[in-house]
Amino acid sequence: MKLNALIVDDERSLRMMLTKMIQKASNQVNIIAEAADGQSALRIVENEKIDLIFLDLQMPGMSGFEFLEAATLDIDTQVILSTADKAFALKAYEYGITDYLLKPYSVSRLKQSIDRAIKRKEESLESTNSKTDSMMLRLLKFMHSREINELKPIPYRNSLIGYHYPFLSIHFDFDKEIEVLNLLQKMEKAGYLSEAFEESIYLCNQCSNSYLNIREVCPKCESGNLKSEDIVHHFSCGYVGPLSDFMDESSPNAMRCPKCEKTLKHIGVDYDKPSAMYNCNNCGAQTQNPLLKSQCKNCLVEVPVENLVNRHIHSYQITEHGHIIARSGVNINLGSQEQRSIEGDHKLLRGGTFERSVKKEILRKKQAQFDCTIALIKLENLGVLVDSMDPVDAENLYKDLQEIVFNDIDPLCETEVSKPDFIFMLLPEKNEEKASIIVKQIVSRLELLLYDNYPAVAIQSAMVVETVRETDTFNGLVKKIIDLINSNSILT
Amino acid sequence: MQLADELDIRVHEGLRFLVVKDYELVAYDDLKKADVLVIEFISIQDTTGLLKMIRTHADRAVYLMPVYLSRVNEISDMIIKTLIDGRVSNLDKLDEVAERAGKIKYLAGVS
Numbered sequence: 086m087k088l089n090a091l092i093v094d095d096e097r098s099l100r101m102m103l104t105k106m107i108q109k110a111s112n113q114v115n116i117i118a119e120a121a122d123g124q125s126a127l128r129i130v131e132n133e134k135i136d137l138i139f140l141d142l143q144m145p146g147m148s149g150f151e152f153l154e155a156a157t158l159d160i161d162t163q164v165i166l167s168t169a170d171k172a173f174a175l176k177a178y179e180y181g182i183t184d185y186l187l188k189p190y191s192v193s194r195l196k197q198s199i200d201r202a203i204k205r206k207e208e209s210l211e212s213t214n215s216k217t218d219s220m221m222l223r224l225l226k227f228m229h230s231r232e233i234n235e236l237k238p239i240p241y242r243n244s245l246i247g248y249h250y251p252f253l254s255i256h257f258d259f260d261k262e263i264e265v266l267n268l269l270q271k272m273e274k275a276g277y278l279s280e281a282f283e284e285s286i287y288l289c290n291q292c293s294n295s296y297l298n299i300r301e302v303c304p305k306c307e308s309g310n311l312k313s314e315d316i317v318h319h320f321s322c323g324y325v326g327p328l329s330d331f332m333d334e335s336s337p338n339a340m341r342c343p344k345c346e347k348t349l350k351h352i353g354v355d356y357d358k359p360s361a362m363y364n365c366n367n368c369g370a371q372t373q374n375p376l377l378k379s380q381c382k383n384c385l386v387e388v389p390v391e392n393l394v395n396r397h398i399h400s401y402q403i404t405e406h407g408h409i410i411a412r413s414g415v416n417i418n419l420g421s422q423e424q425r426s427i428e429g430d431h432k433l434l435r436g437g438t439f440e441r442s443v444k445k446e447i448l449r450k451k452q453a454q455f456d457c458t459i460a461l462i463k464l465e466n467l468g469v470l471v472d473s474m475d476p477v478d479a480e481n482l483y484k485d486l487q488e489i490v491f492n493d494i495d496p497l498c499e500t501e502v503s504k505p506d507f508i509f510m511l512l513p514e515k516n517e518e519k520a521s522i523i524v525k526q527i528v529s530r531l532e533l534l535l536y537d538n539y540p541a542v543a544i545q546s547a548m549v550v551e552t553v554r555e556t557d558t559f560n561g562l563v564k565k566i567i568d569l570i571n572s573n574s575i576l577t
Numbered sequence: 578m579q580l581a582d583e584l585d586i587r588v589h590e591g592l593r594f595l596v597v598k599d600y601e602l603v604a605y606d607d608l609k610k611a612d613v614l615v616i617e618f619i620s621i622q623d624t625t626g627l628l629k630m631i632r633t634h635a636d637r638a639v640y641l642m643p644v645y646l647s648r649v650n651e652i653s654d655m656i657i658k659t660l661i662d663g664r665v666s667n668l669d670k671l672d673e674v675a676e677r678a679g680k681i682k683y684l685a686g687v688s
Contacts, residue, residue: 223640227632230641230685231662239655251659255629412686 087115088136088163088199088206093126093152094119095144103139110196113203123147123155128451130156132444132559137202142168142177153180154391163202179388181290220256221272222410227252228403229411236269236401238283245383247286247295248398260383263293266396273399277407280399287379287393294383299390301363301375307387308367311375315358319349327362439501442511443559450555457553458520460510461566462528464535465545468505486531493527509563511553520550586611587668590675592682596647596668600627608639613678615665618649621657628660641685643678 090107094100100119107114118133120126122144129135135158142149149166150173158164163183166173167190177185183205184198228236233251241249245262254265272278288295302309315328317340324344331349333341340349340356349355363375377390403411446457464486471479483502490500490508499511508531512520528546535544549569553562584607585596595611597603600623608614614631618624624646634640647665652658662681663674 223637226637226641226685230681232684239659241655249656249659252632255656255660256633 086203086207087113088202089117089134090114090137090139091126091129091133091135092116092119092139093123093144093149094139094141095121096141097121099141106192106195107139107199109192111199111203114199123149123152126152127156128448130158130162132448133441134159135162136206137183137199138162138164140164140166142166142173143170150176150180161206163205165198165202179290179386179392181392181394220253220268221275221277223256224253224272225277225403225407225411229408234403236278236403238398238400245292245294246288246396246398248284260292263288266398269399269401272407273401276404277410278401279404280401282397283400284398286396286398287390288396289379289381289384289386290388290392290394291386292381292384293394294381296382297393298380298382299377300380302378303363303365303368303370304372304374304376305370306365306368307376307378308365309378310366311363312366313361313363316360316362316373317349317356318359319344319347319356321345321347321355325359328358439499439509439511440559442499443553443562446511446513446553447555447557447559447562450553456514456516456519458512458515458517458550459553459562459566460512460520460524460548460550461570462508462510462524462531463547463570464506464508464531465547466506466542467535467544470535470539470542470544471505485534489530489534490527493523493530507567509566517550517552521548524548524550584610587671589671590679592675592678594671597627600624603627603630605634605636605639608642609636612643612682613674614642614644615647615668615671616644616661617647621654625654625657625660628657632660637685638687641681641687643674643681645674645678 092100092103092107094103100121104116104119107116114137117135118129120129124147126138126140130138138158140149140152144152147155149168153164164180165184165186166177166180166182167186167188168177169188171187174185174187183202186194186198224236228234236250236253238248238250240247241254243249243259244254245259246266250265250269253268254262257264269278269280273280286295287297289297300309301311301313303311316325317328317331318325319331319342322342322345324342326343328340330343331340333339341347342349347355352358360373363372365371378387379390379393380387443459449455450457471482474482483504486508487500487502490502490510494500494510494512497513498515501509503509510524510527512523515523525548528548532544532546535542547570549566551562551566551569585598587594587596592612593610594613594615595607596615596617598617600616600619608631616624616627628644631642631644632640643662644660645663645665646652646657646661647668649664652661652664663677665671665674
């Protein structure tokens with residue numbers, strides 16, 4: 086198993102040195118990208134499947150901590166932090182990192198960190214893959230047999246994440262319940278379920294627990310022993326002070342201004358309360374800006390609220406595809422490599438070469454000016470044809486189709502046949518005009534092959550060519566061209 | 578209606594209903610002899626434990642088995658509610674749920 090890694094460090098020489106050290110330390114790390122600052126790293130993690138990030142803490146502009154706060158990382162993405170200042174060590178673990186390296190460090194120390202990350206990844210994959218696949222089928226079958234169309238989460242105090250999913254949650258131990266959300270997310274991506282937003286929740290970044298004590302703490306000593314007092318602003322004389330200054334001992338229910346001695350009667354008319362003052366009973370500090378910290382009631386870790394993990398709770402509807410899987414009882418195998426994302430009825434290899442290539446081009450478009458297009462060919466009735474064929478022959482037919490496409494495109498281009506009847510193509514350095522010529526030529530060859538070998542099946546072709554823009558996303562682009570081909574496509 | 582062996586198995590509309598009173602005596606082999614399980618409610622904790630054991634069972638015929646609760650007027654526990662297929666008001670009136678249980682078995686694809 087190899088981990089896809091990203092190196093984030095503002096110094097080029099250190100990135101190069103770290104690359105060499107990683108290569109010496111382990112052959113299980115595949116460095117797929119480098120970033121010189123936090124912003125570039127954010128763009129990379131948005132577009133690439135990154136398993137491991139080697140992150141420098143002290144960078145100009147955006148620090149390592151700021152990057153971690155801004156990034157939306159996959160639950161499986163691990164981070165190894167490095168810094169020359171050990172003062173940050175404790176804080177670093179608040180971000181749920183895998184390891185922390187104090188510069189300078191040796192190759193053997195780096196190897197320890199990498200081995201730890203690999204072990205975590207392996208454990209995570211082993212425990213989830215086979216269980217995940219069978220759990221999906223179990224859930225679909227249960228819902229289908231009971232004609233339950235909606236899986237609605239129930240707010241539940243005894244659940245780690247605070248919500249119980251009928252039938253599903255009982256399969257997970259308390260400390261592993263976060264996997265319920267991950268599994269449902271995978272099922273939604275695979276097209277077995279569709280989701281509807283229910284609630285946004287915050288979880289401990291160490292143990293995923295939802296039972297958190299969130300409170301203000303003193304920014305100086307971090308004690309929660311604070312006493313707050315409203316600040317009062319008296320309009321007529323402009324005096325601003327704590328509420329206790331305005332309390333009149335002779336008449337406890339009245340407020341009297343210590344400056345002008347007028348009685349304050351109506352909030353909004355005589356006075357307002359613009360803020361509050363917090364007095365620390367532990368160290369005596371006074372502040373108007375206390376820290377907001379969360380204490381996990383499960384693992385007792387204290388973290389700033391900004392570092393809590395935000396997840397969305399959805400209800401789920403079983404899709405027609407989900408019903409088909411439940412009825413057929415076909416074993417689901419989403420495995421680590423073969424996860425598929427579904428756009429409408431069509432599947433593209435999730436995280437496959439085509440998806441990665443498109444994402445790279447979108448990323449490149451953000452940095453440079455060049456032409457790039459994506460194309461889609463639809464071969465109507467191809468699905469009907471392959472359904473009538475022996476599976477081996479059908480597979481060979483798809484291989485032949487792919488070969489024709491490969492023969493007509495240059496090495497910069499990428500293609501993927503999406504069964505049953507779509508062929509996606511990425512054409513870097515080609516504008517729409519040039520790409521259309523190439524794609525039309527490919528369509529002619531495909532039609533010829535199909536007509537020569539299967540004259541009885543009327544296969545109608547359609548194609549679309551669309552410019553790739555820096556503002557595009559992979560899923561958005563794929564959806565767009567599928568919608569186009571289903572509506573205004575050019576019939577060849 | 579008929580009784581078979583020592584197990585309380587009652588047949589209605591071609592379905593074998595296994596009625597369980599003592600949870601500790603529920604064995605996999607016994608479950609395999611039944612199409613539908615009727616659990617006499619004891620306590621939330623015990624009943625939830627048995628239901629979890631059934632719904633997390635590795636055998637599809639077991640985890641998809643129609644399960645009904647008896648001897649309970651109202652089910653207040655939401656976890657139990659999600660794990661059963663309904664309530665049986667009277668063990669002599671199992672035909673009330675037989676049609677639904679048969680449909681579940683048919684849709685589950687287990688015989």
